[in-house]
Amino acid sequence: MLIFDWEGATHLLCAGELHNSSASGEAFLRRRWTKLMALNLNCVLAPVSWELLEPQEGSFCFDMVDVLLQLARESGVKLILLWFGLWKNGRSTYVPEWVKLQQQKYICCKNTNGEQTSVISPFCEAAVLADARAFTALMEYLQQHDSPQRTVLSVQVENEAGFLGGTRDISAPAQTVHDLGIPKALATWLVSQGKADQAGDHWRAAFGSNADECFMAWGFASAMDTIAKCGKRQYALPLFVNAWTEQYPGEPAHLRPCGGPAGAGLPIWRAFAKHVDAFCPDCYQENLAQECMPYQMANESLLIPEMRCDRWTPAFILYAFGELRASGVAPFGVDALMERAASGVQDAVAHLTMHDPTAPIASIYQWIQAMAPMIQGARQSGRIRGALRAQHNVSGLDLGGYHIQIHFQDSPDGFAAGGLFISPTDGEFYILAINLRVNFFALTESAADYLCVENGHFQHSQWVPDCRLNGDEQRVSFGDAPSVVRVKLYPVLSHA
């Protein structure tokens, strides 16, 4: 469970994730950082790679960690660090050179065709322990240099772990584990899950057609637990993992990093990576609700550490906070986007007018932070909803005693439509939206009309009306620039 508290309040993370290489050099990062802050972020997700942290075995360099801490503190934002260790997108591209070059010691996965890959095997104990040592050094450094300030809120362990390049690892250490059959702890868990009849001695008997994926999930979840446990012992920050999600039901597991925290492997991760506090989806699909569903457990808040950064992003953010009860969201590669937006070159201008979401993201983030106490309160009382452009032009939801009909008004050249709806009391609504128009219908009476419609802003979390909309302007409609409208309704009684 990830809750982000600082300065005595619980915050909704309005974050952005840096591009993979942006935090690898100080001058480069500093240039991008300044522009990035125009997005009104309250948190930045930034990689810390093993290859830069431990360039020689046993010798650590924390220079880029220091730069990140300094920049974040100067800008008054929080950090989430992403540990790019043994696995990044199902490959092992961020391990130090001394790991890559000792292939007898740090053993890589071999796929079932017998092909050698360069992905380090999760069953290679020496590799897992070497990663765990480096991760521990990072956590110890954070404990020593940041525990009073708590600039770093949380750490992501690895990045989209799994094996890209095969269904199952048949390298020597993997095969040894495989041949021993289902480990006792896993067999006991299967029984506890009411799958006693499936808990045979062999992977195929227990997991059927998902056997290879579940075997790999066992390997990765166990390795991750070892790494997370070692790091947490030094500094008990909340830790999470991110997933390359299942892209559609029935997708063969080897088309994504096999054995990662997704698909049939996810329950194994939840059961055995006990030192990981949350399992989070990287969201690039248009069907955001479906992609997030496996990661929404009862009483758990949802963190989306990566989200597509394009015409869908503003609406995704509104839907994630309004409907999916997200504790935080982070569009991916936002620094590169800000760089392009500021560059002024011709193609960037074309790109900007078409799909560049920086302006609406900055605006939505400002609104969400101003409304955070209201959003948290509405979540507790169940008085918040979200809407997102789906296949149809019109959709609807019930809230605050009314049916709200939503007409999506986006175009393929503009930002996708979406909104967040809060009803603190029946008949009263605050709507933060983009590219949609709404009509209200009373659920209990035949007609309803407006008591008032207002534009305004929030000051110290309180609504301050700027303009009362009536006559030609009395409509609840939102264009390309997200804004909040407050509406009060009254039922027109049929017997009056």
Ligand code: DGJ
């Ligand atoms: C998902 C990865 O986790 C990110 O690091 C990045 O590579 C993106 N994909 C690119 O779209």
